[in-house]
Amino acid sequence: MVEKLQLQIATQDADSTEPNSPTVRESANRNLRAKRAFFAWFDPNDGPAERRLIMKLDFFILSYAFVGFWILYIDRGILANAYVSGMKEDLKLAMIPATLLVTKYPAHYIVPSAMLLWGVFTLLLYRTSSFSYLAGFRFFVGFLEGPFFCSVHYVLGSWYRSDELVRRAGIFYVSSGVGTMTTGLLAARIYQSLDGVMGLAGWRWMYIVASIMTFPVAIWGYFSFPGSPKDGKRWFLTEEELDLARERMAWQGRLNSKGFTLKWSVIRKFLSGWHFWILVPWNIVWLLGYQSMMQGSYTLWLRAQKQYSVVQVNNYTAISPSIGIVFIISFAWIVDKTGQKAIVPLIASVAIVHAVAKLAFVLYDKSTFGYKWFAVATSYIEVSLSPVNYSIANLACAGDAEERAFVISSMLAIGTAFNSWVPLLAFSTVEAPRYFRGFILEIVLQFTYVAWTVLVMWFVRREHRAKEKEIETGTEVKIATE
Structure with a gap:
């Protein structure tokens, strides 16, 4: 029964292709090794x-995902450096609908087009002459940046097997650390x-240079980004x-999207299962668990150390994302190679280290200088x-491409x-840098994150x-062949 079901699933997409399409000479690997060599890139x-297919997809x-996210962080960081009002986060109001667009239209059109447009608005910001002008175009940059991260995760989940996905998501996310390090420099x-x-001020040139870096990457996306197999x-x-x-995807149970339509009946279907109600709160707890880093509390502590010059402070802020790159690759690789059994122990270990580090600032008057530096250096660990988080959701x-896009973006x-x-x-500003x-x-959220x-x-x-x-009893066959 299992083999019959798998054959029906595997031929679903083949039946929908043109009748004269060439026959696949080599079948997808259906016998994944339970034990995997830790440093092997492919399954034996x-x-x-x-x-060859995997290597092409990787390249x-x-x-594109790596360089695009790096550019996004530079554009965002450049804006933050020039944005005198102190606004630090994009609203991303377009994130859910824009990500769902890639289930209906080719992602290699949607994602690069969004990047091209945010480059245009980044360029226009160099002409800022008032706060309202700045805020308006800042909104559009955030609006257009929103779908990039979630759409890339959706595309990764459309091409890679469960034993391949987290490593690729890790390589993609390394660009955030690289972007954080390079933006200030x-x-x-x-x-x-x-x-x-x-006759232009330096901050205006920041917008111009950032946009010039964005345009070729966006154009490259039209040619290199593959969208989904559909x-x-x-x-x-x-x-x-x-x-x-x-x-490969059919054997993983990942079927083609049917194209999202914005109807209440469709949204209600997405909200009827556990995926939305369990995964979304889980991610909220995770995000709020490292707010101290996002709010710049560690940078403020560094600035409060009189022995450090401004240049030293700027240089030292690169330490955490540098170590974070090692964390990202290590965590992603471990989960890919050891499977689901590694997830809870890994997250529990990270949460304990993060909670211990945060105690350095809770016990601010009693903790040593070195202890606080430990907290600063490891602050990227939960990020x-x-x-891992987004791959688990992927x-x-x-089994439902539209739900996958909806939940990940949500x-x-x-x-x-x-x-x-x-x-x-x-994190009231008057409490800096102790908070x-x-x-x-955040300590409470670490243990909540592990429990969740x-x-x-x-x-x-x-x-x-x-x-x-369901497979054993044959009840899934009708669903798989619809």
Whole structure:
């Protein structure tokens, strides 16, 4: 029964292709090794054609996703450096509908177009002459940046198997650390070199340079970003490779999207299961658990140390994201190689380290200088779990492409909404750099995050067992062949 069901699923996409399409000579790997070599990039049973396909996907998806997210962080950081009002976060009101667009229209049109437009508004910001002008165009930049992160995760989940996904999400997210490190250095260099050139202030040149960096990356996306297998063959894939990619996803239970329509009945379907109600709060707890880093509390502590010059402070802020890059790759690799059993222990370990670090600021008057530096250096550790969080959601919602896009974008959009008001209560500026209430809240959230992770994995395993039971009894066959 299992083999019959898998064959029906695997041929679903093949039946929808043109009748004269070439036959796939090499089938997708259906026998994944339970034990995987820790440093191996491929599963031992992946054939030559599948390995070539994976390498092509790695190059074209990850190169664009990495550079694009790096550019996003630079654009955002450049804006933050020039934005005198202190506004630090984008509203991202477009995140949910824009991400759902990629289930209906090719992502290689939607995502690069959004990037091209946010580059245009970034360029227009150099002409800022009033606060209202600045705020208006700042809104549009955030509006257009919103779908990038979630759409990339959706595309990753459309091409990669469960044993491949988290590593790729980790490589993608490394760009956030690289962007954080390089933005300040780039802004300083622009100001130093171009302030006053052609009669323009240095901060205006920041907008111009950031936009110039954005445009070629956006154009590159039109040619390199593959969208999803449903969108058809891109120039760098053969018909055989596209069929192989579809077969790989069919064996993973990830079927093609039908195209999202904004109807209450569709939204109600998304809200009727556990995915939204369990995964979205879980992500909110995770996001709020590292607000101290997002609010710049560690940077304020560094600035309060009289032995450090301004240049030293700016340089030292790169330490945390530098260590974070190691965390991101390590965590993603561990989960990919060891599977679901590693998730709860990993997150629990990270939460304990993070909670211990935060005690350095809770016990501000009693903790040592070195202890506080430990907290500063490791502050990126929880952020580094982002690829794990979003990959779990990607895999949990694998059977419904539209729900997958909706839940992933909701996780970030609703979490961002909480970020707009919780810090006002927990990280009041007058308490800097100690933030006693904020750090107490974060310690509580670390243990809440671990407990909620246990709940998430319980639901994931329960759903997996239910699907296995349906396969054994044959009740899934009708659903799989509709």
